Amino acid sequence: MKKLLIPILALVALTSYGQNPAPAKPQTKAIALMGGTVHIGTGQVIPNGVVLFSNGVITNVVDGTTVRLNLNDVEVIDVSGKHIYPGLISPVSTVGLQEIGAVRATVDMREVGILNPNIRSLIAYNTDSEIIPTIRNNGVLFSQAVPQGGTISGSSSVMMSDGWNWEDAVLKKDDGIWLNWPTYLARDFNFEDFTTVVRKNERRGAAIDALRATFADAKAYSALTNPTPMNLKLESMRGLFTGKQNLYIRADYGKDIMEAVTFAKSLGVQKVVIVGGEESHRVVSFLKENNVPVILSELHRLPTREDEDVDLPYRLPGILHKAGVLVGLSYSDGWWRTRNLAFLAGTAAGFGVTDREEALKMVTSNTAKILGVDNLVGTLEKGKHATLFVSAGDALDMRTNVVEQVFIQGRKVNLDDRHKRLYKTYKDKYENK
Structure with missing residues (x-):
């Protein structure tokens, strides 16, 4: 029985490794993305902006240099130097x-x-x-x-x-x-x-x-x-x-x-x-x-x-x-x-x-x-769904579009995918030769 169990467990492990990540869990705490360049989606850009969302809905989008917010009981994520876009x-x-x-x-x-x-x-x-x-x-x-x-x-x-x-x-x-x-x-x-x-x-x-x-x-x-x-x-x-x-x-x-x-x-x-x-x-x-x-x-x-x-x-x-x-x-x-x-x-x-x-x-x-x-959806405005992403650079440029965080209706999404898994697999293979 033990001999049979080992290959079954190995097969399960390999199968789970190849599967997509589970869907994100609902947002439980208010989140504030601080310091990033916010691209509203209307043509407006806020260079040092704050995007605040709770229960999957955007509650505020403001200029962080001119407006002070009460951030008690809020998870603050520093995205200084990065860009925030609507999905x-x-x-x-x-x-x-x-x-x-x-x-x-x-x-x-x-x-x-x-x-x-x-x-x-x-x-x-x-x-x-x-x-x-x-x-x-x-x-x-x-x-x-x-x-x-x-x-x-x-x-x-x-x-x-x-x-x-x-x-x-x-x-x-x-x-x-x-x-x-x-x-x-x-x-x-x-x-x-x-x-x-x-x-x-x-x-x-x-x-x-x-x-x-x-x-x-x-x-x-x-x-x-x-x-x-x-x-x-x-x-x-x-x-x-x-x-x-x-x-x-x-x-x-x-x-x-x-x-x-x-x-x-x-x-x-x-x-x-x-x-x-x-x-x-x-x-x-x-x-x-x-x-x-x-x-x-x-x-x-x-x-x-x-x-x-x-x-x-x-x-x-x-x-x-x-x-x-x-x-x-x-x-x-x-x-x-x-x-x-x-x-x-x-x-x-x-x-x-x-x-x-x-x-x-x-x-x-x-x-x-x-x-x-x-x-x-479509813009980062108060009352709309908190479906957005944070990129290291300009999202319209393939050289700088590096998506680091994704939120869909306030849920933080796991960014694992098949491309990344295969990249890591073959990177490890050829680096270790």
Whole structure:
């Protein structure tokens, strides 16, 4: 029996070593972060600030050189020389919905069918994902779990980067419905010579007709108070016509963006958000006039057209911002690359968004406004959730973004992750040779 027990204990020890840290325990004592540079998320910076929070809520943010606080029964943490930021928000994300792209059993982000507004992404959200600790180690403390596939993919939810299960992690349920707009032009990638072939989309007309019928049915259904029997697909779209939910439209070409927004507005949709927007600079006046925000896809890419400036994707946030369009940034193509979200804002700051605090807003307060959670998070202000992080340097610069402390609703989060464990393993191996 003893011989059998030893390998079992060894296996348990190895398994526990590879697991994510347990979710943080609730805040039990008021905490004051003292002396750091506080980036509020509104554009304001307090060089020698104090952030005080209790029971998971920010109770004060002040200039430590001019205001004295009663710090009795408060845990004081000196962060002098460091920077305090609101938690970064990653929209258009599949974090928690897929783990290893090549392993089907770990991918749960799409449903069969074309029109699936009733699909809810949050129930598939896996809080045990090993990717989640890696993104919060770069300050990404929220992600929008977004369904994929079909023409209407389903509804997204805003999730926190800490929790035992999706019920613990969810910040806002079913914040919006996702629509993949049928494109005027279709792009096919040729793997033989790595070129992209652009052709006319012959199925576009039939797809738009089906969408028009679905939205018309949903609008009529939304006028009913207690429909019997309940239609789950149409019920899930009710919030689009009351302003409770966003309609997120994936569209890149300028023509598609204009048609998609016009389509949604004509059918009574209250809030429209363009996602992707690779050619949004071509219709910037239209977006401004219709008060349509844009969540841009990753900036670290080549331009859509061969005749465009090679740095156009880098400059795109600045172009939209200067025109008065509300801009958010995303890393929609790679769930594991979400950890680099802050550096997209850094790129924007270097290519047209001259104020770094404005660039920061594109991954904090701007995104919070777009997702409808700005009353809870996105800035470091009294009454909002104490979800923030402390970095050794500028969070938008990959050379200095070293996250040292993370708090989610006041809970101090363990910053261990798989990357750090593997680094230590191989560092020890090669240093001891």
